[in-house]
Amino acid sequence: SSPFSEQLECKICLTRFSEDDEDLVPRVLTGCGHTLCQKCVVKLMKKSNGFRFQCPFDRQSTSSGAVQSLPKNRAVIDMLRELKETESTENPAIYEDPDVPCFENKNHEATCFCITCKEDFCQNCFDSTHSSKIFSTHQSIPLLEKPCEIPKCPIHEENEIRYFCTDDECASSTKEFCDECLLAKHKSHWYENIETRIKKNEEVLQDAVKNLKERETKMLQSSDAIIKCLSTFDDKEEVISQKRKAIESHFDNMKRETVEKFDNWLTGRKKNLEFKKENMQNSLKVLTATRREIEKTLLKKGSVFNVKELIEKSKRSVDSDIKASTLPYNNYIVPDDMSQEPYPKNSSNV
Ligand SMILES: [Zn+2]
Ligand SMILES: [Zn+2]
Ligand SMILES: [Zn+2]
Ligand SMILES: [Zn+2]
Ligand SMILES: [Zn+2]
Ligand SMILES: [Zn+2]
Structure with a gap:
């Protein structure tokens, strides 16, 4: 306990005095001036069995009788009141x-x-x-x-430390020293006055604290900024779920368009081949008819002298185009994303 609380308690029973509790009222022993609680005073009076009783601390005597006749310690009561006030507020x-x-x-x-x-x-x-x-x-x-509390010299216990050795060559394990050391262990060493050194060090440390505080503030701000930034990436954010939908619909569209492209190419190929098949079969019919007409003419031996028209017909049939592309589907390279037209294998992609 502190000197203050000690002032406020009875030195016999170590209980705090009280204005309200009769037993704990601080009573001054008129013989010596010591203050005890009323209960302890009453006990001392009973034990003495006489007209006077002795103070247990200094053996000075005070007259026994009504305990109320001993004065209350006003100073202690005032302190109790003030303490009560501050403690409660x-x-x-x-x-x-x-x-x-x-x-x-x-x-x-x-x-x-x-x-x-x-x-x-x-x-x-x-x-x-x-x-x-x-x-x-x-x-x-x-x-x-x-x-700063400056301790005593570790070597000369009666002397106060006054200096701090700053000498690079110093071999002593203790750098702080007294006047006596100045002439012995640290003789002709570079040194600093201990108070100057303390002041300097305090300034350096206070500077460090200032710098760290500034850094702390900045780091707190950064940390706040990161947390704030982080929250913008939250799945629950409206813009994020919107973007997710946008991506999905983008690829839905692309998928539809890509399949469409493939289907269109397929349809195109089929139409083209259909058309060529039709053409080829027609040309074949014409050619076969021409051939048979010429054969008939040869057999009948009729108008073999006038065959100009037949020869022209035959020439036209022979000249007609029979080179159709018949590359099967498996010979095409078809990109899955249809980013370009399907192209024949083993040919430069055009
Ligand atoms: Zn004080
Ligand atoms: Zn007491
Ligand atoms: Zn006393
Ligand atoms: Zn405190
Ligand atoms: Zn010393
Ligand atoms: Zn030294």
């Missing part, structure tokens, strides 16, 4: 593991330092513990401005 945040624990409560984050008490406090506890007149002269400073 403000509740400092509770931390599992504060960076610097508050002297009054190790689960408070300390923010200031009392120069007089030489302890760290959270603002709440500083205010409540220093509200009474006794402590009102104490000064608090922000924790960051708290002076």
Whole structure:
């Protein structure tokens, strides 16, 4: 417990004084000035069995009698009241593991330092513990401005450390040293005043904190931006489901068009061959008729002297085109996506 809470409890039973509980009213022993709770005073009076009883701390005697005749400790009662007020109005945040624990409560984050008490406090506890007149002269400073505690020299325990060795050649394992070391272990070494060094280091560290904080802010922003960006790729977004439908319909159309292209090509091929077949059969009929007419003429030996017309007919029939393409389907290369017309195998694709 702290000096403040100690002031507020009976030093015999270690219970906190109270204005409301009769047993715990702080009573001043008039013989010596010590303050005890009423219950403990009554016990002492009963034990003494006389007109006076002894203070257990300094053996000074105080007259026995009505306990109410002993004065109440007003200062303690005032402190109790003030503490009750601040405790009921403000509740400092509770931390599992504060960076610097508050002297009054190790689960408070300390923010200031009392120069007089030489302890760290959270603002709440500083205010409540220093509200009474006794402590009102104490000064608090922000924790960051708290002076650094300079330990004693590891070699000369009675001396304070005053310097820090900055010499590259120094073989000593301890770099901080006192006036005596200056003439011995660190003689003619380069050194720095320890306070200057602390100040410099603090500045460097504060700079580092500042830089890290800036970086932190930027990283937080980046992280936020990433999260925000990520959410735009969510499956549930309207634009995304629209795009998915668009892709599906695009390929549905393409599939339909591709099959259509194939069917058209197939139909084209069939029509072309149909037409050629028709043509060929007609030409064949004409040719056969011409041949038979010529044969008949030869057999009848009739007008063999006038055959000009027959010869022309025969020539026309022989000249007629009989070179039709008869490449079977299997000899075509048909691209699955119909990105180009099917073309004959083993020929340059045109
Ligand atoms: Zn007591
Ligand atoms: Zn006493
Ligand atoms: Zn203080
Ligand atoms: Zn506190
Ligand atoms: Zn030393
Ligand atoms: Zn040195």
